[in-house]
Amino acid sequence: MAWFKKDPSPAAVPAAPAPKAPEEDLALARVLDTLAALMREYGRSAFDLEKLSADATRGECETWAQHLLIGARRPGDQEAREVLPLDRRDFPGVRRFFAERRREEGLYVVRSLSALHQSLWAAIQTLDGVVVGSGDAGDGVHTELKRLQAVAQGGSPEAIRREVFTVVAEIGRLAQQRALQQKAQLEGLRSQVKALGDELEVARQESSLDPLTRLFNRRAFDERVAQAVAMRRLFAQPSTLLMLDLDHFKAVNDQFGHVAGDSVLREVADCLARTFVARSDFVARFGGEEFAVILWDVALARARQAAEKLLAAVRGLSVQHEASRIAITVSLGIAEVSAAESPVSWIERADKALYEAKRQGRDRLMAG
Ligand code: GH3
Numbered sequence: 395m396a397w398f399k400k401d402p403s404p405a406a407v408p409a410a411p412a413p414k415a416p417e418e419d420l421a422l423a424r425v426l427d428t429l430a431a432l433m434r435e436y437g438r439s440a441f442d443l444e445k446l447s448a449d450a451t452r453g454e455c456e457t458w459a460q461h462l463l464i465g466a467r468r469p470g471d472q473e474a475r476e477v478l479p480l481d482r483r484d485f486p487g488v489r490r491f492f493a494e495r496r497r498e499e500g501l502y503v504v505r506s507l508s509a510l511h512q513s514l515w516a517a518i519q520t521l522d523g524v525v526v527g528s529g530d531a532g533d534g535v536h537t538e539l540k541r542l543q544a545v546a547q548g549g550s551p552e553a554i555r556r557e558v559f560t561v562v563a564e565i566g567r568l569a570q571q572r573a574l575q576q577k578a579q580l581e582g583l584r585s586q587v588k589a590l591g592d593e594l595e596v597a598r599q600e601s602s603l604d605p606l607t608r609l610f611n612r613r614a615f616d617e618r619v620a621q622a623v624a625m626r627r628l629f630a631q632p633s634t635l636l637m638l639d640l641d642h643f644k645a646v647n648d649q650f651g652h653v654a655g656d657s658v659l660r661e662v663a664d665c666l667a668r669t670f671v672a673r674s675d676f677v678a679r680f681g682g683e684e685f686a687v688i689l690w691d692v693a694l695a696r697a698r699q700a701a702e703k704l705l706a707a708v709r710g711l712s713v714q715h716e717a718s719r720i721a722i723t724v725s726l727g728i729a730e731v732s733a734a735e736s737p738v739s740w741i742e743r744a745d746k747a748l749y750e751a752k753r754q755g756r757d758r759l760m761a762g
């Protein structure tokens with residue numbers, strides 16, 4: 395007991411009954427000690443509110459405790475004043491402080507719970523939308539979400555916590571199941587696309603062929619490029635594009651005539667068909683005296699070897715025109731399709747490499 399002491403420092407607060415105090419003073423001292431102890435206990439269990447920290451409440455409680463015990467200044471009093479006698483302690487102030495703080499705490503808890511319920515509702519609605527269309531697999535989640543909905547309408551935090559955990563576990567199971575389904579679907583798609591790639595070679599339709607060379611035309615080439623790009627993106631399957639252009643072909647036309655020029659184009663086309671014999675190799679006339687080869691499921695290093703062979707094979711061609719032998723060479727640009735690349739950018743890379751091969755003297759290949 396310390397309400398009558400002059401020294402207001404907390405260290406001096408510990409209570410020791412004054413042996414000579416009158417009986418009612420002793421009783422009053424016990425009441426004040428208890429009240430101060432309650433204030434301190436309340437302060438110790440304070441928690442952060444939206445605009446008031448737990449520390450601030452704790453400090454105020456301590457100040458009120460000091461005020462009750464020894465008549466020290468009240469919270470909010472600007473400067474320390476003389477210690478107040480017992481009859482001037484601010485008991486209504488203590489009551490007001492306690493009542494207001496408890497009301498604020500109560501409102502805070504109500505607001506927090508209602509915010510929790512609201513966010514829970516939003517989450518439930520979103521999840522419900524996500525689960526729709528999952529068939530039987532989604533039934534478990536659906537049931538759990540219904541239960542969560544029930545507790546979200548004012549259930550205790552503990553009940554909500556339990557239901558949230560169950561829903562999360564159920565969703566985890568569904569996600570796992572979906573991932574497996576997707577994997578299986580992708581595998582199916584992969585074999586379909588592969589089969590499609592093979593069939594394409596077999597089904598050489600007239601509409602896909604270039605009339606002069608009987609190679610695939612530009613339209614068929616564009617389709618195949620798109621497929622190769624998709625295979626790279628979906629399954630990381632490599633493919634390499636060879637773009638080739640006859641060297642000084644204008645001079646061939648000028649010197650031997652357009653018909654002889656056409657024969658040369660056919661010879662080169664046949665040479666390409668002989669060189670790239672795999673069912674999945676795709677050879678096309680890109681336009682004019684330019685050709686393109688797509689080596690399906692072939693990476694750059696192996697494509698480079700094949701391209702070197704082609705250069706040698708074209709060099710060895712012997713196209714006879716009357717008494718003359720027409721010498722033919724080609725320049726090549728090669729590029730392996732990269733991840734997330736568009737068809738246009740793939741073709742551009744091969745084309746730039748071809749341009750570089752021309753620039754460096756022709757009858758050679760460059761990789762882009
Ligand atoms: P470079 O080595 O730089 O490629 O020189 P180039 O002479 O081959 O290239 P250029 O682009 O100057 O000439 C291409 C020629 O190809 C011009 C065009 O008349 C000819 N050409 C394009 N299509 C055909 C065709 O179907 N038949 C014939 N005979 N010639 C064609």
Ligand code: MG
Nearest residue numbers: 639682683684
């Ligand atoms: Mg050209």
Ligand code: MG
Nearest residue numbers: 639640641643
């Ligand atoms: Mg040319």
